[in-house]
Amino acid sequence: MQEKWLESPAVSLENVIRLDHNRARSQVAIRCGVPATNVKNMIIWGNHSSTQYPDVHHCLVNMSGSELACFDAVKDDAWLKGDFIATVKQRGAADTKARKLSSAMSAAKAICDHMRDIWSGTPQDEFTSMGVYSSGNSYGFPADLIYSFPIQIKVRLV
Template sequence: MKSPVRVVITGAAGQICYSLLFRIASGEMLGQDQPVILQLLEITPAMKVLDAVAMELNDCAYPLLHEIITTDDPVVAFKDANVALMVGAKPRGPGMERADLLKDNGQIFSSLGKVINEVADENIRICVVGNPANTNAYILAKNAPKLNQRNITALTRLDHNRAIYQVAEKSGNRIADVTKMTIWGNHSTTQVPDLSHSNIGAEAATSIIDNDWTENDFIPTVAKRGGAVIAARGSSSAASAANGIIDHMHDWVLGTAKGDWVSMAVPSDGSYGVTEGLIFSYPVTCENGDYTIVQGLEISDFIQGKMKESEAELIEERDTCSDLF
């Protein structure tokens, strides 16, 4: 049997993790032959709830779950970790300025970055979920220079999946028929859902779906879907966010389907003219546990303009936190 993978999850007693942990332990994220050790980090006041989550994980008798570590100490949580799902972040409180939110979360991710740099596996695969996810990942990366920087990513797979659903629903096709969806940029309302390279079955999506819907409905619907879920549910997406995390890490480790790609926010290498180092969502294919940014796609002026806006937002976020790296 394979040796267990150490998976750290932060914010482990929260709602997203209640939907996430059980699916990791069942083998959905890393495969049915891969034992895991769950290293669960929470803030001190949430430890009692976290202990109850651990009781329920035990009560599932998962053969792949070799150990559960619960802790409020990041040094313990990240020790020798191979995978980190950074779900915890400070939410925006009433009357709080966006810049304050950025700085507060920047502080958290800068100090976690320093810890990870010291105690984790240097090839640790990181997926940042807590918002502002891309900039939190950027700050983490700058504070963790020993780590393989390629492996510090942020989640846009939920947006990607939302975009696929919208196109399947609009065109009356099955989910499995919609391929090559792309989310560019920041995981925020400036994100750029792009179906211009997508196929529906064997046909180009653009030959089936009219451009007016794409520009005026599709893009804002996907970009603002998080808000729509909050309005309907009374709280933010949890199970669907957890599912995006499972998909992100599953495909990164186990590979993307042939003839398709997924969206991941990864450190820009300058592809498509994006400022190097920014954590920017790109279409990627995955194989042998690594990702490759899809190259050579033709980008329309309309999409290019939106990508620039999203890039500008990421630069502004970065500069707001420049004292943290």
């Protein structure tokens, strides 16, 4: 599939990792007792599968009007380095197994969030996770991958 995609200009390639991004934000929000909208700058590295890596090192949580680093807001490093990562990685499979259906509404919401960011840009000083063509990345990942990175979109299309 990548070869077919590569026939298009690479800048136009992306994939939706937003479902996992939203799941990670929700897990932190539940743990902190705040709405998911109070959690920003979550990063999902990798692919939509058990190989992804949810990263909270730049994540901020708005609690009572103050932005706290995720580690300070959650106050449970063991959870953030263990169960949190496992839960986000396995959430899709767990949902499908429990419901015997995919999480269609969550996926639809993720697609809407993804398209909103593409068309309207990400909020000032915030980024999202998006699978993009890896050529020329500053993170040291090999070129020619479609891989989820932290993304800021500043040019609005509308």
